[in-house]
Amino acid sequence: MDTALESLVEKIRQAAARARPLRICGGGTKDFYGQQLHGELLDVRPFKGVVSYEPSELVVTARAGTRVHELEALLAESGQCLPFEPPRFGVAGTVGGMVAAGLSGPARASVGALRDYVLGVQLINGRGELLTFGGQVMKNVAGYDVSRLMAGSMGTLGVIAEVSLKVLPRPMAEATLVFEMSETSARQQLNRWCGQALPINASAWSDGQLLLRLRGAQAAVGSARQWLGGQWLEGERAARHWGALRDQALPFFRLALGEALWRVSVPDTAPPLNLGPTLLEWHGAQRWIKLTPQDAPRVRDAAARARGHATLFRGGDGRVPVFTPLAQPLARIHRALKAEFDPAGILGQGRMGA
Template sequence: MHSEHDIDDSGILLEQVNLALQTATPLRVQGSNSKAFLGRIVAGETLDTRSHRGIVSYDPTELVITARCGTPLAELAEVLDEAQQMLPCEPPSFGGDATVGGMIASGLSGPRRPWSGSVRDFVLGTRIITGHGKHLRFGGEVMKNVAGYDMSRLMAGSYGTLGVITEVSLKVLPKPRQCLSISLEMDSDRALLCLAEWGQQPLPISGACHDGQRLHLRLEGGESSVAAAHDRLGGELLDSSYWSHLNEHRLSFFDEGQPIWRLSLPQNTPNIHLPGEQLIDWGGAQRWLKSYGEPSFIREVAYELGGHVTCYSHGLIDNPFQPLPDALMRYHRNLKQQLDPQGIFNPGRLYAEL
């Protein structure tokens, strides 16, 4: 499957990496830069992956698609849509120009994440340009092709610090036959109790978000199971575009100028009291916080609950990602040293020490 946009520019990217290695030039690896607000600022020469694009292969019967890193996510979604299939983890685009490579590098997933899995869970194989100037293939196009160290999944959430992803094979799934969204009036304490209870039952929930006044639910699956769940739960019908607005941060909650924090917490964490406004997502496992609160206090609260925090407001603090314990940082540094010995890929994007 090829289009007029289908371009293999891997040779040019490899040349640019090798030149950077020879001249010890740091590289700022990016696609459309739609996630520029996440992480620390990188000083380096831009390596733009968008010219290396196109669907390499897609067999709907095998539920696997392989695409180059510069392929727009929108193009991938369109191709899958024609076959009534989807990438279940719902990666956000933040503006519409996001690329497949950026999706893997950031590892961000949408509202369906707790029920379907994360971006990492759908990565079967990758091609990567390493810090040794080699273009290598890892993994394959089948789920069982995972032996030893899983390099491909390691790239998910690495923010371009370990190598340049040039190609990725992804597991996809059929779209649900029926999708219905409902809204129920209840406070956040009640919503969290209900979600904990419903989580033990075979309800076809694939999205759960509480905005302070109402609990919004998405039901997906077979027609009869969705209808039965709707009969049981009741509620008002909700426009299904709510979920994409939530995923792309287009809800009014994200509008104002206050700093935005993402708290990732264990399932069934009760209500947490922090200064500012909260949006409860992922059935409670993800909380969006709009707050001028002290960063160290917000982090401490999340850490004590067994979670971690990311600052989504660029430039607010020097380390937007949760600081790592010493032992874990040592692992990260060793890994960076193995894969990028000269430290040319997105230096400092995740942490100053990397």
């Protein structure tokens, strides 16, 4: 067993024996996300490196401490990428943290979520046992898909040691178009466009402006660009914009004192929520709204009426629940999974609330 991995296993075993909480940490770029950070630091960064990469098989396996930007640079050398565009929030972000947070970027509505690309994981559970789930092929799943369960688990079920991911070739062509329109018009237009054979990869609307990113074959992108119209955004400027959106570096994401960023997930056909300053992604299915933590009842009621839910993504004060409470049947499943993977309750204590 690798020395760094052996050290992680031993620390978890000792913590379990003493019922001592552990706080799993990689690059710390997502420490803001979740209810609270609690426990002795368990640093996964020493366990790093790409274990295997087969460009012809479209599969890469990396250890948890590997930096996301280093993995993406390696993939780019072979003309490949992580198509779900995980938010990085800085250069220190790790592969383990990427999977544990389960966040996807601008292309999610068109290419799928991070969890859809997880093929297998090596996991250290709350007993200090090293477990392997899944593999390196899409059909290597029998029974409960534990590998994908790790996506978004926030370290509450175990420490991700190693992960195998499906990757894809980078698109041959790309173009970004800009349209001036209201939120309602943008949502309606996106619903029409997405119902047609157009190479739409991502969309974003804010402050009366809709940006549409096309990706695919040269002929398809060229034809769609001509048919859709709009104003073309030069390639370098477009790349900077989508990168800033992915990492929440756009001016919209700057919060004033006392302000919070809410992430509202609703069907893309849902009408405007009219709650506050808004940015739409995922063709209208993800809506970022700036209000205060104390506006939780308003935001969550509006999300529920639209058949969705709301997360207090940034700017929480620790008193308002970050995540929408689960229905009792789902809550029972969560408790049962936690008891199975981490019976002593030492991992990610309080990160996802009670």
